[in-house]
Amino acid sequence: xxxxxxxxxxxxxxxxxxxxxxxxxxxxxxxxxxxxxxxxxxxxxxxxxxxxxxxxxxxxxxxxxxxxxxxxxxxxxxxxxxxxxxxxxxxxxxxxxxxxxxxxxxxxxxxxxxxxxxxxxxxxxxxxxxxxxxxxxxxxxxxxxxxxxxxxxxxxxxxxxxxxxxxxxxxxxxxxxxxxxxxxxxxxxxxxxxxxxxxxxxxxxxxxxxxxxxxxxxxxxxxxxxxxxxxxxxxxxxxxxxxxxxxxxxxxxxxxxxxxxxxxxxxxxxxxxxxxxxxxxxxxxxxxxxxxxxxxxxxxxxxxxxxxxxxxxxxxxxxxxxxxxxxxxxxxxxxxxxxxxxxxxxxxxxxxxxxxxxxxxxxxxxxxxxxxxxxxxxxxxxxxxxxxxxxxxxxxxxxxxxxx
Amino acid sequence: xxxxxxxxxxxxxxxxxxxxxxxxxxxxxxxxxxxxxxxxxxxxxxxxxxxxxxxxxxxxxxxxxxxxxxxxxxxxxxxxxxxxxxxxxxxxxxxxxxxxxxxxxxxxxxxxxxxxxxxxxxxxxxxxxxxxxxxxxxxxxxxxxxxxxxxxxxxxxxxxxxxxxxxxxxxxxxxxxxxxxxxxxxxxxxxxxxxxxxxxxxxxxxxxxxxxxxxxxxxxxxxxxxxxxxxxxxxxxxxxxxxxxxxxxxxxxxxxxxxxxxxxxxxxxxxxxxxxxxxxxxxxxxxxxxxxxxxxxxxxxxxxxxxxxxxxxxxxxxxxxxxxxxxxxxxxxxxxxxxxxxxxxxxxxxxxxxxxxxxxxxxxxxxxxxxxxxxxxxxxxxxxxxxxxxxxxxxxxxxxxxxxxxxxxxxxxxxxxxxxxxxxxxxxxxxxxxxxxxxxxxxxxxxxxxxxxxxxxxxxxxxxxxxxxxxxxxxxxxxx
Ligand code: SF4
Numbered sequence: 056x057x058x059x060x061x062x063x064x065x066x067x068x069x070x071x072x073x074x075x076x077x078x079x080x081x082x083x084x085x086x087x088x089x090x091x092x093x094x095x096x097x098x099x100x101x102x103x104x105x106x107x108x109x110x111x112x113x114x115x116x117x118x119x120x121x122x123x124x125x126x127x128x129x130x131x132x133x134x135x136x137x138x139x140x141x142x143x144x145x146x147x148x149x150x151x152x153x154x155x156x157x158x159x160x161x162x163x164x165x166x167x168x169x170x171x172x173x174x175x176x177x178x179x180x181x182x183x184x185x186x187x188x189x190x191x192x193x194x195x196x197x198x199x200x201x202x203x204x205x206x207x208x209x210x211x212x213x214x215x216x217x218x219x220x221x222x223x224x225x226x227x228x229x230x231x232x233x234x235x236x237x238x239x240x241x242x243x244x245x246x247x248x249x250x251x252x253x254x255x256x257x258x259x260x261x262x263x264x265x266x267x268x269x270x271x272x273x274x275x276x277x278x279x280x281x282x283x284x285x286x287x288x289x290x291x292x293x294x295x296x297x298x299x300x301x302x303x304x305x306x307x308x309x310x311x312x313x314x315x316x317x318x319x320x321x322x323x324x325x326x327x328x329x330x331x332x333x334x335x336x337x338x339x340x341x342x343x344x345x346x347x348x349x350x351x352x353x354x355x356x357x358x359x360x361x362x363x364x365x366x367x368x369x370x371x372x373x374x375x376x377x378x379x380x381x382x383x384x385x386x387x388x389x390x391x392x393x394x395x396x397x398x399x400x401x402x403x404x405x406x407x408x409x410x411x412x413x414x415x416x417x418x419x420x421x422x423x424x425x426x427x428x429x430x431x432x433x434x435x436x437x438x439x440x441x442x443x444x445x446x447x448x449x450x451x452x453x454x455x456x457x458x459x
Numbered sequence: 460x461x462x463x464x465x466x467x468x469x470x471x472x473x474x475x476x477x478x479x480x481x482x483x484x485x486x487x488x489x490x491x492x493x494x495x496x497x498x499x500x501x502x503x504x505x506x507x508x509x510x511x512x513x514x515x516x517x518x519x520x521x522x523x524x525x526x527x528x529x530x531x532x533x534x535x536x537x538x539x540x541x542x543x544x545x546x547x548x549x550x551x552x553x554x555x556x557x558x559x560x561x562x563x564x565x566x567x568x569x570x571x572x573x574x575x576x577x578x579x580x581x582x583x584x585x586x587x588x589x590x591x592x593x594x595x596x597x598x599x600x601x602x603x604x605x606x607x608x609x610x611x612x613x614x615x616x617x618x619x620x621x622x623x624x625x626x627x628x629x630x631x632x633x634x635x636x637x638x639x640x641x642x643x644x645x646x647x648x649x650x651x652x653x654x655x656x657x658x659x660x661x662x663x664x665x666x667x668x669x670x671x672x673x674x675x676x677x678x679x680x681x682x683x684x685x686x687x688x689x690x691x692x693x694x695x696x697x698x699x700x701x702x703x704x705x706x707x708x709x710x711x712x713x714x715x716x717x718x719x720x721x722x723x724x725x726x727x728x729x730x731x732x733x734x735x736x737x738x739x740x741x742x743x744x745x746x747x748x749x750x751x752x753x754x755x756x757x758x759x760x761x762x763x764x765x766x767x768x769x770x771x772x773x774x775x776x777x778x779x780x781x782x783x784x785x786x787x788x789x790x791x792x793x794x795x796x797x798x799x800x801x802x803x804x805x806x807x808x809x810x811x812x813x814x815x816x817x818x819x820x821x822x823x824x825x826x827x828x829x830x831x832x833x834x835x836x837x838x839x840x841x842x843x844x845x846x847x848x849x850x851x852x853x854x855x856x857x858x859x860x861x862x863x864x865x866x867x868x869x870x871x872x873x874x875x876x877x878x879x880x881x882x883x884x885x886x887x888x889x890x891x892x893x894x895x896x897x898x899x900x901x902x903x904x905x906x907x908x909x910x911x912x913x914x915x916x917x918x919x920x921x922x923x924x925x926x927x928x929x930x931x932x933x934x935x936x937x938x939x
Contacts, residue, residue: 056660064660068667086617094618100582101682103693105669106700108678115668123724123731134719153657154664156597156622157586171727172734192621206735207843212749257836265836308672311711324673399558406557413559 056153064150066140070120070131071166073310074223074273075303077101079112079161079196081268082218091192093155093162095218099196100161113164113198114154118142118179122168126236127314128225128278128307131168135312141170147183152191162196162218163187173204181209184216198268203247204240210250214258214265219300220251223273227289231279235316248272252297269300276330277307277322282354287333287344294338304330329356336363339394340387359449364390364423368445375439377429378409389427390448391420423448463488466496467537470630471530471606476537478511480544485512490545495537520555521547527570530606539566576604580611583687584626587655596623600651600690608633612640627651658692665693671704672711735847739766742847751818752840753833757782762813762848769925771811771854772796773845775863775894779828782819787812792896796860799895799911803918811852815867816841838867849887856925857887861894879917881924890924892917 079099086094101110119141120131130137142150151163165183169176180199187193199217201210213220222244226232229241251270258265272293274286290302306327307318333356336342340363350365351357357365367374367390376385378400386397396418403409403417411433415421426435426444438444465483467475483493521543528536543566547554555563586597597619603611608626612633615624619635626633627646634641676697688694736742743761751759760777763786772788780790788796797807815838821828845867849857859865859882866872868884875893882889898914901907 056657061660061663065663065667068664072668072670087620090621092619092621094614096581096614100578102582103665103691104679104683105665106676106679106697106704107670107673108675108682109668109670109673110682111665111668114664123727133721133724136717136720150660154661156595156619157588157655157657157661158584158599159661169731172731174734195618204732208745208749211840211843215752254836254839257834257839261834261836263834263836306673308670312714312717313711324675402556403559406553407559409559416559416561416564 060146060150063140063142063146064116066138067116067118067120067142070137070168071115071117071164073130073305073308074115074164074166074200075109075305076164076198076221076271076273076301077110077112077115078271078301079198081300082196083267085194087194088192091194092152093193093195095161095194095196102159102161112161113196114151114160114162115164116142116147116150116166118144118147118165118167118176118183119170120168121170123171124169124236124238126225126239127316128235128275128310130310130312132314134314137312144179144182144186148186148191151183151187151195152193155193155195160195162193162198164198164200166200167202169202169204173202174206174209177202177205177209177213181212181216184213188216196268201247201251203244204238207247207250210247211254214251214254217266219268219271220266221271221273222247222251224289224293225273225275226279227274227281227286228279231281235278248293248297255298269298271301271303272299273303273305275307276304276327278317283326283330283333283351283356284344284348284354286330287337287347290334291337291344302334304334323358325358326356329358329362333362341384342366342388360445361390361423361450363388364448367427368448371439374427375429375435376427378414379404379429379431389424391423391425391427392418393420396420461492463493464496465493465537466498469497471609472497473526473529476525476529476540479537480517480541481512481515482510483541484515484544484548490538490542493538493541495541497534497537515548517544518547518552518555524555524566524570527573527610528566530573530576530610531569532605533569536569539569573605573607573610577607577611579687580607581614583683583691584615585691586624587652587658589652594623596625598625598627598651600627600646600648602686602690603628603630604686606630608642612642616640655692662693662696666696666700669700671700671707674701674704676701736851739848739851742844742851746817746844751820752837753818753820755821756818758785759817760785760787760814760819761817762811762852763787764811764813764852765809766811766851767853768809768811769855770805770921771813771849771852771857772860773857773864773868774812774814774860775896776814776816776830776833777819778830778896779819779821781814782828787814791899792894795898796895799915799918803915803922805918805922811854813845813848815845815864817844833863835866835872838863839870842867842870849884854925855888855927856890856921857884858890858892858921859884860892861897864894865891888924890917890921892921 080097082095084095084097099112101112103111105111120137121139121141122131122133125132125134147165154160165180167176167180184197184199187197197217198219198221199213201213201220201222203222224244226235232239232241248270251266254265255269274289276286293299293302304327306322306324333347336347337344346366347362348354350362350369356362367388376389383397383401386392386400387394399417400409408431411430414430418424426438428435465479467479525540528540539562542562554560557563558567580601580603584599584601586599589596589598608628608631615626616635621637623637624635627650629645632643632646634643736745747759760781774788777787778790778792781787787793800807816833820831820833822831857868859868862875865875865878868889875891878891880891882891893914898907898910901910
């Protein structure tokens with residue numbers, strides 16, 4: 056691989072890394088044709104992990120980091136002094152194919168700074184996808200970032216080549232968007248999301264290919280004053296209106312050459328991981344935004360304990376819950392019990408009466424669950440009412456892992 | 460009772476185990492009377508030979524678990540699995556549902572460990588191109604934890620069908636020659652190429668996507684345990700990345716916001732949003748370049764007629780004739796429309812005629828190409844272009860011919876029978892009537908004539924509406 060290309064790759068990968076989405080999931084299962092290259096597997100594959108614990112699944116790069124826009128939170132904004140580079144369409148195609156053949160990646164995640172015009176930029180990105188699919192019979196994963204300011208027919212086309220499309224909302228409120236991303240416009244972002252949502256649904260019904268892995272989005276957390284509760288409200292809306300497959304949260308992180316209107320310090324990474332946990336509760340555990348927020352203070356989530364535990368601590372009158380008798384909905388609300396553990400409990404208890412050691416085999420969160428659970432051989436009694444319960448359940452930092 | 464000894468081959472001996480299970484069940488030998496041994500060579504002692512026995516039916520879940528767990532490296536795996544089978548066949552059919560049962564739990568953990576190893580093999584194998592060969596051939600060295608080669612192979616075949624590749628491991632090797640899969644002897648690390656010209660670039664990529672502000676090696680190691688690192692070229696960068704992370708972050712924070720080095724590119728900014736096609740020619744060029752959504756059409760068929768025509772007619776999609784000639788409304792339905800327009804006093808050349816969908820979609824039946832109706836999603840795909848076309852033509856009145864045109868103009872499906880007559884499409888005065896091909900399809904002459912008369916009535920109203928005073932909306936006399 057020649058050195059110039061290597062250098063560009065470093066610049067344009069570095070510029071793309073603030074996008075949190077890495078997943079290669081959700082595409083219909085495909086295999087390589089004779090003469091073609093690539094396949095997809097349902098839940099995607101992480102081919103490596105970087106020392107920040109993030110998964111490397113797709114070749115995530117920008118076509119170029121030259122940009123006419125001036126979004127304050129972004130390294131690539133036109134007023135920043137970072138090094139710039141631009142790939143040719145063929146260079147991106149070559150990198151994707153050669154990396155893919157060596158089993159480094161599941162496919163391509165292509166985004167771009169805006170050069171010349173949104174349409175021109177989007178057309179270049181489409182050209183990459185088309186070449187991969189048509190000239191190389193590439194059947195691996197393609198995620199394209201959609202430029203909401205581009206003409207609607209380009210969005211129509213993008214869905215034909217991509218497995219997943221995404222537009223980053225970046226800022227959870229319209230006012231922040233106006234202040235920090237002057238060229239962007241909330242209305243056109245929403246209308247592009249709506250267009251993609253409609254087309255994805257129709258194509259699914261008609262069994263045609265249009266972004267079969269759906270759409271996702273990302274919000275930056277901590278670059279403005281928005282509370283967790285408002286962030287989650289926005290997420291709930293995005294899930295509800297546009298059937299987002301995922302909303303990614305990206306803790307605002309200091310960037311080289313950052314803008315003067317941004318906070319100097321990044322929010323604790325824990326805030327981001329609590330938001331992911333809350334997001335999970337929203338989607339799979341039957342919680343609503345206000346319930347989740349009630350576990351914290353003034354619209355902010357409790358950073359010391361996970362949001363389900365935080366909610367339970369403030370609603371102790373609803374506990375303890377009997378593992379052998381409670382409804383599934385209530386079991387899902389027990390701290391430390393994940394949805395999978397709950398499903399196993401519900402099936403197992405048809406055949407047997409569960410004891411504490413049985414539950415221990417089904418979840419790794421027993422320590423948190425214990426004070427809230429009744430089993431055949433265990434009752435928390437007054438422990439549940441102890442004033443220091445919260446303190447006793449705070450996780451030690453080294454045991455933390457995000458459950459995303 | 461004596462202990463019964465079963466010897467199985469080294470590795471994942473699924474066949475041998477199945478055979479043994481059949482025989483043991485037929486002999487009604489409970490697990491406590493059986494020991495499983497693993498051997499490379501067939502045993503010298505004949506007494507432990509199992510005979511053929513009829514098939515046994517075991518629950519599906521158990522059979523699936525067996526397939527995974529025989530790959531596990533634990534020598535106890537067969538004994539544990541036989542214990543599971545025995546219980547499932549002796550009164551505990553639904554045993555797997557009790558996930559909390561100690562044996563079920565243990566076997567489940569083993570299956571999970573095998574699946575994880577499989578997944579990690581799919582993820583962490585790194586191919587290197589073999590040197591000095593003309594055709595591209597790739598080889599990789601990998602060290603799996605369990606006996607998973609056979610289980611892992613199909614994934615690589617599905618993905619790299621068109622490449623020649625070999626995966627070498629201490630437990631055996633897999634070869635694919637673009638046609639057939641074969642398994643070979645264990646190999647050594649030295650048998651694989653020791654470098655690849657893309658590794659440098661890949662390592663650079665890996666280093667660049669790391670964000671030093673989020674350093675978290677524990678999370679990394681949980682998903683990418685150290686034992687895999689040896690065979691992954693990018694991991695050489697890890698110590699350096701971790702070491703320098705905090706310095707890099709400090710530097711970023713200390714650095715004051717700098718002044719932009721370049722001036723604001725005013726002209727480029729002004730031009731940036733001026734991207735819309737300005738003429739029908741520009742728009743048509745975009746449509747032509749995109750190509751047909753459903754493959755097959757000869758060419759895109761564009762609208763025809765003057766800008767700012769009083770009336771814009773929108774049909775469904777070009778037909779066979781239109782597709783060949785590249786002009787709208789020139790086939791049988793188009794001819795009928797032209798005739799009716801003439802009778803209603805509308806000059807075809809003064810109207811603008813176009814279709815909702817710009818490419819012919821058809822089913823091939825022998826030599827004939829039979830019109831196939833575009834789906835709602837297909838109509839919507841073309842809709843943004845139609846909207847732009849409408850904006851450029853700016854007619855006084857836009858006429859939807861048939862349900863597809865209504866869907867295209869309004870974005871919603873509406874039956875013609877209920878909505879026929881005057882309509883509103885966004886900013887435009889509109890009218891809804893049938894598509895002329897509908898008139899051609901009617902079975903008997905009487906209904907045909909009647910329908911044609913109704914169509915003519917519509918066209919006359921359309922003519923009058925298009926002549927209405929744009930200010931007052933007043934129609935010429937005798938119109939309503
Ligand atoms: S449009 Fe905004 S967020 Fe996107 S690259 Fe340009 S400056 Fe960054």
